[in-house]
Amino acid sequence: MAPLASYVKNTAPSLNRALTACPSCDLLLTGTTALENHAALCPRCNELLHRDKHNSIVKTFSLSLTAILLYIPALFLPLLTMGILGTESTASIINAIYNLFVQQQFFVGFIVLLTAVIFPFFTLFSLCTVSFGLLTDHKKSWMPWMFRHYNHLRGWAMTDVFLVGILITIIKMAHSAEIELNLGFFCFVSLVVVTIASQTASDRRLFWSLLEPTCTKTTSSPSKPRAPSKDNTHVTKHVVCHTCHKMVWPSKKEAQSYSKCPRCGEKLHHRKKNSIMRTWALLCSAILFTFPANILPIMEVEYFGVPERSTILDGIVYFFQDGSYGIGIVILTASILVPLFKIIGLTIILTSIHFQWHTGRRHKAAMFRLIEFIGRWSMLDIFVIALLCTLVQFGFLSTITTAPAAFYFTCVVISTMLAAVTFDTRLLWDNDESTS
Numbered sequence: 255m256a257p258l259a260s261y262v263k264n265t266a267p268s269l270n271r272a273l274t275a276c277p278s279c280d281l282l283l284t285g286t287t288a289l290e291n292h293a294a295l296c297p298r299c300n301e302l303l304h305r306d307k308h309n310s311i312v313k314t315f316s317l318s319l320t321a322i323l324l325y326i327p328a329l330f331l332p333l334l335t336m337g338i339l340g341t342e343s344t345a346s347i348i349n350a351i352y353n354l355f356v357q358q359q360f361f362v363g364f365i366v367l368l369t370a371v372i373f374p375f376f377t378l379f380s381l382c383t384v385s386f387g388l389l390t391d392h393k394k395s396w397m398p399w400m401f402r403h404y405n406h407l408r409g410w411a412m413t414d415v416f417l418v419g420i421l422i423t424i425i426k427m428a429h430s431a432e433i434e435l436n437l438g439f440f441c442f443v444s445l446v447v448v449t450i451a452s453q454t455a456s457d458r459r460l461f462w463s464l465l466e467p468t469c470t471k472t473t474s475s476p477s478k479p480r481a482p483s484k485d486n487t488h489v490t491k492h493v494v495c496h497t498c499h500k501m502v503w504p505s506k507k508e509a510q511s512y513s514k515c516p517r518c519g520e521k522l523h524h525r526k527k528n529s530i531m532r533t534w535a536l537l538c539s540a541i542l543f544t545f546p547a548n549i550l551p552i553m554e555v556e557y558f559g560v561p562e563r564s565t566i567l568d569g570i571v572y573f574f575q576d577g578s579y580g581i582g583i584v585i586l587t588a589s590i591l592v593p594l595f596k597i598i599g600l601t602i603i604l605t606s607i608h609f610q611w612h613t614g615r616r617h618k619a620a621m622f623r624l625i626e627f628i629g630r631w632s633m634l635d636i637f638v639i640a641l642l643c644t645l646v647q648f649g650f651l652s653t654i655t656t657a658p659a660a661f662y663f664t665c666v667v668i669s670t671m672l673a674a675v676t677f678d679t680r681l682l683w684d685n686d687e688s689t690s
């Protein structure tokens with residue numbers, strides 16, 4: 255475990271160039287750049303502020319380029335071949351998505367297309383082009399835009415979740431059919447490993463500091479910290495960019511006209527606009543979608559012409575009855591416990607802000623980080639169903655198709671993920687007289 259970097263807590267704005275604010279709780283800090291092989295954490299909310307990454311640009315470029323080269327074969331080559339009584343069927347990722355559209359699951363198919371194909375490619379392409387530009391010192395005006403969208407979309411690129419979905423499909427079907435791993439599977443495993451490595455290698459703070467236009471670093475920039483003036487023409491309240499974490503000190507005049515971050519172009523707000531209301535709205539939608547998602551069938555299995563519809567819970571019970579406790583627990587966690595935890599956790603956080611319950615804020619901040627981290631793993635069940643519906647197509651012998659709950663369950667996952675995006679964690683720490 256890397257030791258923590260030291261901090262000098264600073265409660266009053268100064269002309270110190272290293273002055274910054276925690277993006278999670280807005281505490282003013284100095285010296286947040288981690289030393290070699292160290293990590294810097296916020297002393298108030300425990301947010302990871304910076305982790306030193308050696309040779310970040312070269313590693314990011316080479317790993318993201320490798321991932322892009324693996325992308326096409328991983329997507330189009332068959333992942334698995336399944337055989338029952340001499341008949342065979344294969345599934346690739348593109349094949350599985352196409353099959354969802356054929357089965358009239360347009361929304362589910364569209365979300366799987368975005369999360370398993372489009373967003374992973376965009377994030378890799380962004381990392382590759384931006385790191386190449388920085389490596390060769392050819393900075394272009396579109397690079398901050400690319401890197402900004404990389405930061406927004408990397409949580410929505412779910413090739414790693416899809417890989418776990420493939421493994422569960424293999425274990426699920428291994429009892430009843432012969433499963434053969436194809437070249438596409440090995441390309442996809444390599445793609446996931448290299449993608450994770452490239453994202454881990456990228457030092458976001460270093461990338462942003464190199465991407466910053468030179469003019470915004472000068473003393474005439476509105477981003478420069480200012481001391482309060484006697485005639486009150488300067489606003490002393492800082493604004494931290496939600497995306498690149500640049501701290502801006504706009505004057506009253508600049509605050510009226512200056513609406514975009516000078517570094518990444520993101521709209522600047524002291525707090526995310528209507529954060530509480532939007533998060534409540536998305537949370538309520540998720541709660542409403544949870545009922546049909548769990549009551550209605552999610553999958554229809556036709557065995558020798560006899561259809562049988564099963565809900566999410568039926569699928570979990572099947573794994574436990576079959577003795578596959580490991581997969582049963584994984585599906586139970588991803589499909590039921592994680593959405594439930596996200597809904598309960600966000601309700602606790604929002605209620606505590608509404609009633610100004612200031613106790614246990616570090617724990618609530620940690621709970622929110624966990625909600626953000628695990629949110630995407632709920633898509634696991636949808637990916638497994640997409641693969642099963644493509645693989646198990648043996649006519650009269652056995653077929654699997656999606657059922658209505660797939661739509662509602664996807665809505666639950668998307669609503670809770672968007673709720674986490676719209677929530678501004680800094681609201682948890684506002685009016686904190688004890689530490690800020």
Ligand SMILES: [Zn+2]
Nearest residue numbers: 276279296299
């Ligand atoms: Zn903090």
Ligand SMILES: [Zn+2]
Nearest residue numbers: 495498515518
């Ligand atoms: Zn910014």
